[in-house]
Amino acid sequence: MSWLIVLPLIIPLTTALLCLVVRYRRAQRYLSLVGALALLMAALTLLNQVGQRGISAVQISDWQAPFGITFVADHFSALMVVVTGIVALAVALYALAANDTGREALGYYALTNFLLVGVNGAFLTGDLFNLYVWFEVLLLSSFVLMVLGGDKAQLSGGVKYFAVSLLSSVLFLSAVGLLYGATGALNLADLATRIQEVPTGLLSALAMLFLVAFGLKAAVFPFFFWLPASYPAPPVMVSALFAGLLTKVGVYALIRVFTLLFTHETTFTHSIILWIAGLTLLLGVLSALAQGEIRRILSFQLVSHIGYMLMGLGILTPLALTGSVFYALNHMIIISALFLIAGLIYRLQGTGVLVSLGGLYRSHPWLAVLFLLPALSLAGIPPFSGFWAKLTLVTAGLQAEQYWIVAAALLVGLLTLLSMGIVFAEAFWKNPPPKSYKFTPGATGGWFALTLPIAGLVLLSVGIGLWAEPLLRLSQTAAQELLDPSQYIQAVLGVSR
């Protein structure tokens, strides 16, 4: 049964290795698709098992807990792995029709699967140093995916992404080293039991080092500049995968260490997180309003909405964390769908620049519907999934009497609606631009494979909105587990604190 926890790592790893061995491109495509499907199945089984038996842990080769390699699955990580599977499946389907043979020959499928190994490893590991290693696995795959093909925009964006990621890796490594020096432990559960021995001042300094290291990866307020410079550059299937998964790994790491380890002085650390959340929300959405290209707008929206997830972490009540978890899951689905739609718009009109777009509502009404639903969900309009996520966070903020962050959250919801409305009006409602703009779309076939994953993601998001209770309940359990570390410690070390 313990194999189940490492299956989300083994499946993409096997797929990646097979994609390296099998040189036949058509086979690689379907291998990647089957791998993503199997990953989703394994993740759902894992979630089911965690739901039945509580937090599960596995010690690789039976080396006992603080010494061996530990993988832990609680509700939070299992849910993240499930949504990773969903996004991976959608992108694999989209890539069936959208990929170009050049990128396929350069190993696109193997790289995406290595990326998934790193992402799932980061979600499931129970050891701080292993978290660093999984981060590097996903970063190296993402660097290559980012510049694969070698366009000018890709290289210039890739250089920035690479540079910032290196800095954050070094900071993370130093923070791990210092924390090890202070506690003598690296296993997260073991660290949680020993961390009280560390003087508060030192612990707060370490917490800030982790905040900067993970904040760079999650693209929060002072450190978000690299994301809009790099995410719009690669092909849209890569952007969608990055937007759905990579920043969420940073958010996951932040939530994990700031609930399990650094809860010694929440008035200091968590109010800083709350400030960062508010500034990320506002600056992200204001920057999005100033953009004129769809993928840049979406990149800034991605940055802005990371703020909501941090808002729940900063408030740190059960309801607020429920909101954070729910928001992260919901946002992964929506933002991937929106990026894929941006790719479709690009295919239809050959550009993403708003002034050159128009008339898509008349020519492709189904695409307008597919865009409008996740866009409204992103803005938090009822009855879509984004509404329940925002409602939970706002209620939690009001209960905790953090009024200014609630005001920021509501204002940002409104500005998001404005920003998405501008895109809708420009790309869909506006009269088509003069003939000179007309671009003959390259690929006319494959519409089914292109729209099916988007429709699937959108339907899922609408479904979550209409039947929010199951997912909200799961998020609630995840939040309870996060706020009570003794269950986690019990599952890993076998003893309570």
Add this chain to the structure above:
Amino acid sequence: MEILLAFLVGGLFAVGVYLMLRPHLIQFLIGFLVVGNAANLLIFTAGRLGSQFPPLIHSNGGVTQPIANPLPQALILTAIVIGFALAAFGIVLFFRAQQVLGTLNGEEMPEAFEPAPIPSLVDEPHDPTQPPQEQIPS
């Protein structure tokens, strides 16, 4: 010994961060290598130093006390390998960037998709004879 190494680590961090802040990418890469080594030394120092014996178990099953901490070395070894891979990738990436973009100065590199103004917010009407700015296929 720890004090000495602490100053060394601090100095290396200062030098490395200074180099990483330079616009030139080769300087950035050298800065990363220096900072990476500083982080490795930091882990080494954090693992406690002193005159100790290697952590080896004798044939009779005993150990010679005090034993040195083997864990930081394992961590550093992993970090060195990762740092090596990152540096190798970085060199190739910067080489390609120099070939394609014609510069190694990070500040001269173009922004991906320069933001175009939103027409409703601009006074002058958009010139319809001008083609769209960028043409990179999706």
